Amino acid sequence: MSERRSLSSGTHLPGEKSYTAELDALADECQRIAELSAFAVRIGEDFRVRTADTSWTGDDSFGRQLRARYVKSTTAAHRTIEAVSAGVAGIGAGTRANLQEIRAARNTALDDIEALGTAYGT
Numbered sequence: 001m002s003e004r005r006s007l008s009s010g011t012h013l014p015g016e017k018s019y020t021a022e023l024d025a026l027a028d029e030c031q032r033i034a035e036l037s038a039f040a041v042r043i044g045e046d047f048r049v050r051t052a053d054t055s056w057t058g059d060d061s062f063g064r065q066l067r068a069r070y071v072k073s074t075t076a077a078h079r080t081i082e083a084v085s086a087g088v089a090g091i092g093a094g095t096r097a098n099l100q101e102i103r104a105a106r107n108t109a110l111d112d113i114e115a116l117g118t119a120y121g122t
Helices: 023-050 061-119
Strands: none
Touching: 023 061
16 A cells, blocks of 8 residues: 655755655554564463463472462463563554554645645646
């Protein structure tokens, strides 16, 4: 998906600020972040499945103590993975929202420029 509407760069008065964004690159990065987030979720699911079996701890008093510590530590690790996954997903959502805002601002500016051109016969 290529961004077709663009503003040409022009001269700016001293002290004015100009902001630019590579919208195609930003959209690509949004996709990469989404893929990373999905991958992090799969890591968490795989970790949970692979650490679920506690039969190896045995059923004597030592095994029960070991199992309790093991479950506590693997649960904490899984929660950490989930938190990281949620963080990556949040970054993706924020980046997508930023991209939408940039597109909207660009489109509004271009529409206003076109309207002024029409109004002044240019």
